Amino acid sequence: MSEPAAPSAIGFHPLYRQVKHRLVERMVSRAWPPGHLLPSEVELAGELGVSQGTVRKALDELASERLLTRRQGRGTFVAEHDDARILFQFFKLTADNGKRVFPESRVISAALGVASASERQAFGIPEKARVVRIRRARLLSGRALIVERIAVPHAVFPGIEKDDLPNNIYSLYAARFGVTIARAQEKLKAVALSPPDAKLLGVSAGTPALLIDRLAIALDGRPVERRLSLCLTDNFHYLSDLT
Amino acid sequence: MSEPAAPSAIGFHPLYRQVKHRLVERMVSRAWPPGHLLPSEVELAGELGVSQGTVRKALDELASERLLTRRQGRGTFVAEHDDARILFQFFKLTADNGKRVFPESRVISAALGVASASERQAFGIPEKARVVRIRRARLLSGRALIVERIAVPHAVFPGIEKDDLPNNIYSLYAARFGVTIARAQEKLKAVALSPPDAKLLGVSAGTPALLIDRLAIALDGRPVERRLSLCLTDNFHYLSDLT
DNA sequence: TAGTGGTCTAGACCACTTC
DNA sequence: AAGTGGTCTAGACCACTAT
Numbered sequence A, B: 001m002s003e004p005a006a007p008s009a010i011g012f013h014p015l016y017r018q019v020k021h022r023l024v025e026r027m028v029s030r031a032w033p034p035g036h037l038l039p040s041e042v043e044l045a046g047e048l049g050v051s052q053g054t055v056r057k058a059l060d061e062l063a064s065e066r067l068l069t070r071r072q073g074r075g076t077f078v079a080e081h082d083d084a085r086i087l088f089q090f091f092k093l094t095a096d097n098g099k100r101v102f103p104e105s106r107v108i109s110a111a112l113g114v115a116s117a118s119e120r121q122a123f124g125i126p127e128k129a130r131v132v133r134i135r136r137a138r139l140l141s142g143r144a145l146i147v148e149r150i151a152v153p154h155a156v157f158p159g160i161e162k163d164d165l166p167n168n169i170y171s172l173y174a175a176r177f178g179v180t181i182a183r184a185q186e187k188l189k190a191v192a193l194s195p196p197d198a199k200l201l202g203v204s205a206g207t208p209a210l211l212i213d214r215l216a217i218a219l220d221g222r223p224v225e226r227r228l229s230l231c232l233t234d235n236f237h238y239l240s241d242l243t
Numbered sequence C: 001t002a003g004t005g006g007t008c009t010a011g012a013c014c015a016c017t018t019c
Numbered sequence D: 001a002a003g004t005g006g007t008c009t010a011g012a013c014c015a016c017t018a019t
Helices: A015-028 A041-048 A054-064 A083-090 A117-124 A167-179 A195-201 B015-028 B042-048 B052-064 B083-090 B115-124 B168-177 B196-199
Strands: A069-070 A075-079 A092-094 A102-114 A131-141 A145-154 A181-192 A206-220 A223-231 A236-242 B070-073 B075-078 B093-095 B104-114 B131-139 B143-153 B179-194 B210-216 B223-231 B236-242
Touching: A015 A041, A015 A069, A041 A054, A054 A069, A117 A223, A145 A195, A167 A181, A181 A236, A181 B179, A206 B210, A236 B236, B015 B042, B015 B052, B042 B052, B052 B070, B052 B075, B143 B196, B168 B179, B179 B223
Parallel strands: none
Antiparallel strands: A069 A075, A092 A236, A102 A131, A131 A145, A145 A223, A181 A206, A181 B210, A181 B236, A206 A223, A206 B179, A236 B179, B070 B075, B093 B236, B104 B131, B131 B143, B143 B223, B179 B210, B210 B223
């Protein structure tokens, strides 16, 4: 490793943060794709020229950020976007009886367009840049309860508008475009459904719905997906843990 | 410390977990009240008969759970329910421009009553047990945007119905009743406002509102507060980080 | 200057998985 | 039996705060 982080005027960067950064770099570059088994702590320590304890601190933090999963006796793996992770990290809608189920999807449309002002701002892309817009309905226990509008930069996901979209779209981002979603931020409001949205969900216009405005951030820190979801919450709720 | 956690059939309890448990015990018993400065790592290690590294691991975990705050050069302190902590941990409503402000409160009523079935279930209290119910309106930038219904077990907060309720009610729980709120779970729905609630908020009946159903858990693990909040979300949103 | 938490190291042993 | 992560120890030095 480089010098022990000289206490320069610029700030202090502990060794384990530099180690973290190097490990994330390998994940971003796909040298270590999702599911990959990392070298052991001892090997990494030797390779990076730091102690095993320092490597451990970096690995533990990455595991707490859900970028790695560690299993005693087996090793450390790059996290995957399997349904279980999506369900726990990204899908907070829960049946009132406590059951959490992954929703089915029915794509309504997928098309290229020119980024709106808010999309340009969200993604930090230039004027006239293109985005792909996907609209789908989502079904929980067989009933359409969510209508979703997804927007992604065309430059990041070229051609996705022509793909078959799987139920779990983040696994497609990873497998076909090499983009791993690391985290997201959601803003929630209560709104009245517009007539077309109400029709899609089979309720009357003006019915209250939960509006979820999500911005998803990739491993490298870029915002790469904006998603507006309108949810009926008669028998479901959004679960938020304040810890 | 006791034996090094014999690998009995019953399971494995690492030393640092036992240390954590002992530290929390002292906070629950108010031997270490909010704001208290803990002994240094070295002192705790000596007192508990473990190494400094083990104490450190316990303290770090408690700090990540927001039960302690650590400050380099100063020491480790028991967390307090100051407005800043409430704002970051428990109050997720944010202005659309990103500003977070602590809301003012106006108490509407506070009265003793008999626990309903759902309250008995939430608190695990027996039939005919009493609860205190508080109703208040909350103002953001001068406008009434939230109507709140709080229910707490009378046995945990005896006489609270006769108190002056401060803006930050969790600081009252701590100061007058020795109860520290450690974490909470919130369930969100979109609902239509009833005529009386709409009148309180100065909008028409049927207006969509965000319903937040919160169950707050004390340091010792007991659920001690249930709170239903109805929020207007025209210029505010509920912020949720998916990390 | 003294005391605190923050970082880093080196080494030991334990628990779990796989072969 | 071998290899992994999980726990625990002991000791060093650094960065920050208060006096």
